[in-house]
Amino acid sequence: MANITLSLPDGSQRTLPDGATGADLALDIGPGLAKVALVAIVNGVERDLAVPLPDGAAVSIVTADSDEGLYIIRHSTAHVLAQAVLDLWPGATYAIGPPIDHGFYYDFLLPEKATFNPEDLEAIDSRMREIVASDQLFERYETNTAEAMELFAGHPYKCEIIEKVSNGDATTELSGEASADVSGSLSYYRTGDGFVDLCMGPHVPSTGRLGHFALQKVAGAYWRGDESQPMLQRIYGTAWASKKDLAGHLHRLLEAEKRDHRRLAVDLDLVSWPESLGPGLAVWHPRGALVRKLIEDYSRERHEVGGYDFVFSPHIAKSILWETSGHLDFYADSMYPPMEMDGATYYPKPMNCPFHVTVFDSSQRSYRDLPLRYFELGAVYRYELSGAIHGLMRSRGFTQDDAHIFCMREQVPAELASLLDFTLSVLRAFGFEDFQAKLSTRPGGKAVGDDDLWEMATDGLRSALDTAALSYVVDEGGGAFYGPKIDVDVTDSIGRPWQLSTIQLDFNLPERFGLEYVGSDGERHQPVMIHRALMGSIERFFGVLLEHFAGALPAWLAPEQVRVLPVAAEHQEYAELVLSRLNESGFRATVDPADEPLGKRVRAGKVAKIPHVVVVGDDDVANATVGENARGTDSPERDLQLGAFLERLTEEVDTRA
């Protein structure tokens, strides 16, 4: 029998009999690997372990340790979910079931337009575990369009996918490596007695490799995400390589829930959402308003020294403004309905830009004036779908830290570079360290502005990203028709990304409003406009900060920085002395008098996430000291000189630690 030679990732070679599969290779390397092997990557393409390997191939074995392995596990678990549902609901049909971050989902249409109840998940889960226990093989079959249509007759969504794949346009958006050589071909998998699913694979060898999963929730989802399509029933689940990983993930979900800003905002008495206001509208309580003011003050301070001019604009304007800006053409769905007054039609503003444009246009501008940078904490109103509203993160009224920069073409690169630098500097001050940017370039269809302008602006954005050493991805063609842009995500303390900043070129509004400046050549030129927001929405930024810090805001932002606890009533006088020293130094502090036991008051201070809970008793009165409980520590620090404590606090606040 002939042999084949295979090369492994470490550069070594192995010789196996002709016809050997990925599973054989894994076993040849070691029985331990064979047990955990999921698929093989053959010459860069993921393959089932049961597929014979070609001679000379570069092969690596994928286990659950890798992202690829987890992806396979989730994908295969989704198949088991579909198998269970089709078992339990005769007449049900299925659509798609991809792996996603942390898990998978599968979309179904049940007979009689039935829906899943949360209780159904238990039954499905049990059936899935039976399928796992019986260790059914995932068997792959190649097929053609006609056969596939027959096999999946009665399953309209599968047939739609078959047609799409047969036309060769299904793989265009799939990530490169897996789609490279399967374009246009059809495959399906068979498990158990009769379950088949259209799938390009690969899959784990058998269902016994699965099992560390949990079904999470039921949701409605439109077929292809299109509102005009039928609403399918989606089941979400999570799946992991081990019981421990699954438990870890479920634990992280609980932790994330604890830092939900909607819960923290209410617990810490910062913000509330009275029903009488309407969805997506909040009121700010004194403590929340104080924090917000600190954020806004800092923003204003930075813009003041950053070369911005402050402007203000009204909340409503006549329709002519929105006609000129074009918002009524392309943004009307997101605008609040008009108000008729004195024979004119007014709209609440969804954006600040048209107002800032009118400020620019209020007098003749010279090249000597540019760049002009107009800044406003501008409240805008947008009609968000009721189902999209989410606490402070997505609301119908919010405040943008909005600026519009008007400059000459040749100023664009330098302006973008300093702008990105400014953006990151402000975000860093709030404790964000990890950033991820996205560059969106010229879209394929209609776009305004000449080619040179697009190229210059896009290059400017790219070099600004390079200069800032910011990692970024490029969304080719993802820009708006009026200009390219950069979006900046921050990663919070538990690894979640939040899109905050956006820097967006606009070649359209200057044109629509006929903006001009007089150049050094004495001719009139059109300025370039840059929209930018750093925090995006102040409300949302506040929510992100709360989640990032789990409510424990750094001292410079904490509504109450120090709480002084006298041990007994006789120490009240000294506590008030400490309080006045704190206040004189500009700190926000209170005294919690001794009418409850100390332990209870310490606890209350901790629960309120006060950065410093200070205890004063006999020793402190005698020695002018305090006992300090820094947030996040268990053991108090006794006999700290008051002066030293104040210095420490000053340092902490000044450095925004």
Next chain:
RNA sequence: GCCCGAGUAGCUCAGUUGGUCAGAGCAGGCGCCUUGUAAGCGUCAGGUCGUCGGUUCGAAUCCGACCUCGGGCUCCA
């Protein structure tokens, strides 16, 4: 907007098959206790059980509509 779920005192929640089911803890008020580091004791007050309609001798509980909140609505075989 659409699908699923939820809505009981400021907060967190109990309330079995419709019949003292209107309750608890925390928070709040008032007393007592005077406390050295994560919940001292007692006491009082608080809710038209989201709203409106229906079924029933009887509804927090069953049904319908509406309101609000939560999750989801292409991470594409």
